[in-house]
Amino acid sequence: MSPQMNKDLNAPEIDAIRTAGGLVRGSLERGVRRFLGIHYAAPPVGANRFREPVPVLPWEGVRDAIMPGPSAPYKIRPFPQLDVVPLVGNSGEQGGDYLRLNIWAPENARNLPVMLFIHGGGFVLGSKDSAAHDGTALARAGVVSVAINYRLNIDGFLPVPGIPTNLGLRDMIAALRWVRDNIAAFGGDPDNVTLFGESAGAMATANLVTSPLAKGLFRRAIVQSGHGSMVREIPVARRLVSKLAKLLKISPDAEGFASVPFDRVWAAMEKAGKPIGGADLRDADGYEPVYGISRFIPVYGDDVLPELPLRALEKGAGKDVDLLIGTNAEEMNLYFVPTGIRRRIPGLLASWLLGRSNPHARAALKAYGLGSGKRPGEAMTEAMNDLVFRWPARQFAVAHSGRTHVYEMDWRSPASNGELGACHGIELPFVFNTLSTVTGPRGLAGENPPQELADRVQSLWVSFARDGSLPWAEFDVEGRQVYQLDAAKAVTEPVMPAAAFTPR
Numbered sequence: 347m348s349p350q351m352n353k354d355l356n357a358p359e360i361d362a363i364r365t366a367g368g369l370v371r372g373s374l375e376r377g378v379r380r381f382l383g384i385h386y387a388a389p390p391v392g393a394n395r396f397r398e399p400v401p402v403l404p405w406e407g408v409r410d411a412i413m414p415g416p417s418a419p420y421k422i423r424p425f426p427q428l429d430v431v432p433l434v435g436n437s438g439e440q441g442g443d444y445l446r447l448n449i450w451a452p453e454n455a456r457n458l459p460v461m462l463f464i465h466g467g468g469f470v471l472g473s474k475d476s477a478a479h480d481g482t483a484l485a486r487a488g489v490v491s492v493a494i495n496y497r498l499n500i501d502g503f504l505p506v507p508g509i510p511t512n513l514g515l516r517d518m519i520a521a522l523r524w525v526r527d528n529i530a531a532f533g534g535d536p537d538n539v540t541l542f543g544e545s546a547g548a549m550a551t552a553n554l555v556t557s558p559l560a561k562g563l564f565r566r567a568i569v570q571s572g573h574g575s576m577v578r579e580i581p582v583a584r585r586l587v588s589k590l591a592k593l594l595k596i597s598p599d600a601e602g603f604a605s606v607p608f609d610r611v612w613a614a615m616e617k618a619g620k621p622i623g624g625a626d627l628r629d630a631d632g633y634e635p636v637y638g639i640s641r642f643i644p645v646y647g648d649d650v651l652p653e654l655p656l657r658a659l660e661k662g663a664g665k666d667v668d669l670l671i672g673t674n675a676e677e678m679n680l681y682f683v684p685t686g687i688r689r690r691i692p693g694l695l696a697s698w699l700l701g702r703s704n705p706h707a708r709a710a711l712k713a714y715g716l717g718s719g720k721r722p723g724e725a726m727t728e729a730m731n732d733l734v735f736r737w738p739a740r741q742f743a744v745a746h747s748g749r750t751h752v753y754e755m756d757w758r759s760p761a762s763n764g765e766l767g768a769c770h771g772i773e774l775p776f777v778f779n780t781l782s783t784v785t786g787p788r789g790l791a792g793e794n795p796p797q798e799l800a801d802r803v804q805s806l807w808v809s810f811a812r813d814g815s816l817p818w819a820e821f822d823v824e825g826r827q828v829y830q831l832d833a834a835k836a837v838t839e840p841v842m843p844a845a846a847f848t849p850r
């Protein structure tokens with residue numbers, strides 16, 4: 347039986363729903379209808395692999411939307427002491443037929459707000475099917491929840507000459523168009539769509555706020571640990587094309603990259619990402635906007651992102667989109683605590699490592715306490731919390747002309763011997779109310795995370811998606827109002843130390 351027509355004999359049947367491609371039938375469980383693995387575009391294989399997304403071919407009969415289908419190819423990067431599978435998926439079923447989406451809708455839903463989620467993973471890994479962002483609880487809270495897959499790494503975000511740029515972003519736009527044209531049949535309001543994402547998904551969401559190709563496709567945006575400055579100029583990103591082609595011994599074009607099996611591609615990507623011997627992707631001023639977290643990010647200077655998103659915001663792009671944007675208080679702990687880097691890295695190495703992305707590394711570290719009794723790794727971690735996440739997110743909030751609210755996730759996870767804290771990704775199981783997926787000795791949230799906070803955070807997100815309402819004042823340059831989710835209060839947030847500023 348084909349993967350598109352497979353059947354779960356234990357799933358109760360519900361009425362089929364007509365989409366642009368044909369009829370689909372999902373399942374019903376405790377008041378929530380689930381439709382998994384629906385195609386929003388044709389499989390990106392063969393001639394379609396490096397093309398803009400094209401509509402799926404219509405089908406006869408009814409397709410059973412009860413299995414999620416494959417994800418884009420990726421491999422999990424292990425984290426010491428932590429189980430990150432609930433956040434990024436298990437890289438299990440993979441294959442070319444992955445431009446699909448999942449829908450969770452309340453039974454008898456009608457004209458409800460829609461929330462479309464873009465997963466994170468550094469633009470190189472991740473899946474719509476990760477357990478921590480299952481949409482069931484959101485549906486029970488009164489929205490139609492959607493999650494999508496999109497092209498990753500080389501296929502999605504490498505500007506290979508002769509191939510359309512930003513194919514991953516183009517996939518997201520295709521999914522938004524599919525939602526606009528089809529979501530009413532599932533009980534959603536196509537005129538009340540909130541686009542939201544985390545990490546790479548948040549960077550993509552911020553980019554799409556400014557994209558002329560996405561204009562009018564969503565009313566609100568939630569940017570969780572993201573902003574619009576993690577993009578590259580096409581000529582800079584082309585250095586990565588050359589580096590990978592050299593490592594793979596192929597021509598730097600579509601034919602060359604299509605000729606290499608995924609295992610070899612992944613190995614070359616790992617080599618290209620190393621601090622020593624990897625691709626140097628600093629711009630003319632010596633800045634690398636991703637600080638080594640990933641080599642694959644969107645580019646600007648094309649029809650998707652004609653200019654740097656921050657500049658586009660300043661000119662009024664996205665002014666009709668309500669924005670909720672925020673960061674976690676200790677983002678970089680995810681990378682530096684379980685690995686021991688925060689405790690052990692010496693000062694010279696911290697300066698060198700940060701200097702690979704910031705030409706004023708020593709001044710930045712000094713501004714965060716290096717030389718004043720603070721460990722080098724602690725100073726580096728605190729500096730990068732601001733440089734990589736908080737400061738560019740606040741820049742995005744300042745530049746946005748429309749309604750803007752800013753939050754901070756301040757709940758501290760007890761994982762990693764109490765040191766993980768309010769790390770990158772920790773807000774996800776609270777937003778989706780999926781704490782059970784990250785609870786336990788190796789879980790991101792440790793033991794006994796607060797269910798009350800998950801209920802409250804999810805309620806805030808749903809309220810924003812419903813009508814844009816939130817219980818704190820809008821962000822402005824003078825007041826700098828930031829709502830702390832755990833403390834449940836708005837505070838006036840200080841700016842970064844001037845020595846650490848990253849001009850964009």
